[in-house]
Amino acid sequence: MATVSFKDASRVYPGADHPAVDKLNLTIGDGEFMVLVGPSGCGKSTSLRMLAGLEEVNSGSILIGDQDVTNLPPKDRDIAMVFQNYALYPHMTVADNMGFALKMQGVSKSERERRVGEAAKLLGLEDFLTRKPKALSGGQRQRVAMGRAIVRQPQVFLMDEPLSNLDAKLRVSTRTQIAALQQRLGVTTVYVTHDQVEAMTMGDRVAVMKDGILQQVANPLELYDTPRNLFVAGFIGSPAMNLIKGKVADGGVQVGDYVVPVEREVLARAQGDDTLTIGIRPEHLGKSDDSQGIAVDVAVVEELGADSYLYGSLAGLSEEERLAGPQIVARMTSRHPIDRSAPVRLKPTGTVHVFSNSTGERLS
Numbered sequence: 001m002a003t004v005s006f007k008d009a010s011r012v013y014p015g016a017d018h019p020a021v022d023k024l025n026l027t028i029g030d031g032e033f034m035v036l037v038g039p040s041g042c043g044k045s046t047s048l049r050m051l052a053g054l055e056e057v058n059s060g061s062i063l064i065g066d067q068d069v070t071n072l073p074p075k076d077r078d079i080a081m082v083f084q085n086y087a088l089y090p091h092m093t094v095a096d097n098m099g100f101a102l103k104m105q106g107v108s109k110s111e112r113e114r115r116v117g118e119a120a121k122l123l124g125l126e127d128f129l130t131r132k133p134k135a136l137s138g139g140q141r142q143r144v145a146m147g148r149a150i151v152r153q154p155q156v157f158l159m160d161e162p163l164s165n166l167d168a169k170l171r172v173s174t175r176t177q178i179a180a181l182q183q184r185l186g187v188t189t190v191y192v193t194h195d196q197v198e199a200m201t202m203g204d205r206v207a208v209m210k211d212g213i214l215q216q217v218a219n220p221l222e223l224y225d226t227p228r229n230l231f232v233a234g235f236i237g238s239p240a241m242n243l244i245k246g247k248v249a250d251g252g253v254q255v256g257d258y259v260v261p262v263e264r265e266v267l268a269r270a271q272g273d274d275t276l277t278i279g280i281r282p283e284h285l286g287k288s289d290d291s292q293g294i295a296v297d298v299a300v301v302e303e304l305g306a307d308s309y310l311y312g313s314l315a316g317l318s319e320e321e322r323l324a325g326p327q328i329v330a331r332m333t334s335r336h337p338i339d340r341s342a343p344v345r346l347k348p349t350g351t352v353h354v355f356s357n358s359t360g361e362r363l364s
């Protein structure tokens with residue numbers, strides 16, 4: 001087992017005008033499950049491939065344990081990778097697929113059988129060892145791909161969207177299995193996904209990237225409770241945080257005819273900005289019981305049984321402003337029907353996050 005450190009590691013693809021990964025600094029603890037998450041093209045796979053040795057590091061360095069691996073070929077890095085398109089060998093049995101890399105390494109037959117048997121037991125594949133891949137379900141094939149990585153007993157597992165070929169339901173059950181398996185094996189793991197729910201449910205810590213730049217790395221609750229900037233605030237959480245722009249006013253931020261209360265010391269940090277963005281999670285926005293609050297025109301109420309989500313837009317906007325403006329989402333706990341003919345008033349019932357519009361940074 002080992003730690004992994006990226007130190008100012010950058011990758012610039014030939015001909016590109018900006019780095020795909022820009023001075024990445026990230027340390028992953030021994031046995032930790034680290035998830036890299038971010039939108040398509042933000043540099044997740046490139047970071048993983050740099051760690052694997054499949055992509056050149058143009059500046060900075062990468063360490064596994066105490067060893068600088070920046071210029072080491074992939075085979076000398078003691079890592080195992082599970083890709084999105086984990087092609088299994090179709091003509092080989094499950095057991096042979098899992099043991100193939102060991103065979104190439106010259107591991108003895110008895111040792112191979114022992115390790116494959118052990119991995120098959122961990123993965124619940126014991127009954128399938130003699131089958132060919134085409135006789136397996138998608139989820140079972142995915143487990144064989146995991147098995148191929150496990151039998152190598154590497155210092156570090158790298159996984160690049162290994163669940164994206166599975167249907168939604170299987171993805172949920174398999175992500176729980178992978179997280180549990182990683183915990184049992186205790187092998188340092190770097191896992192790439194663009195799905196923030198997967199990131200939040202699987203990772204010990206989550207590193208959020210955008211445009212090749214690391215935005216924030218923290219445990220899931222920290223990311224959720226104190227996103228460092230507007231991007232992380234909008235990316236983590238589903239439905240997303242309400243992000244509403246308003247003018248700085250006495251005691252808060254003006255949204256329509258309502259001043260959302262913000263502490264003075266937070267407002268003082270706005271320095272020169274005369275508008276700020278406030279962020280309120282849907283569960284921290286509730287129906288006001290007086291005439292005060294953010295006036296919202298209700299578009300739909302989504303009834304989910306246990307709770308419901310109210311979707312709307314700031315009241316009193318022109319059609320054009322409404323389309324350009326933020327969507328407002330509030331989680332309702334009551335089953336009281338909502339009158340859609342008149343605007344409702346919503347008030348913060350929990351944390352109000354405050355962000356600078358000029359820097360995007362968190363002020364609260």
Ligand SMILES: Nc1ncnc2c1ncn2[C@@H]1O[C@H](COP(=O)(O)OP(=O)(O)OP(=O)(O)O)[C@@H](O)[C@H]1O
Nearest residue numbers: 013014016020039040041042043044045046047194
């Ligand atoms: N071989 C390559 N040559 C040139 N540019 C590349 C190459 N591979 C990736 N890029 C570019 O580098 C950036 C980062 O790509 P990367 O594959 O790391 O993104 P990603 O975060 O994994 O995205 P996705 O979620 O779509 O897989 C993108 O702008 C991409 O177009």
Ligand SMILES: [Mg+2]
Nearest residue numbers: 044045046160
């Ligand atoms: Mg990718």
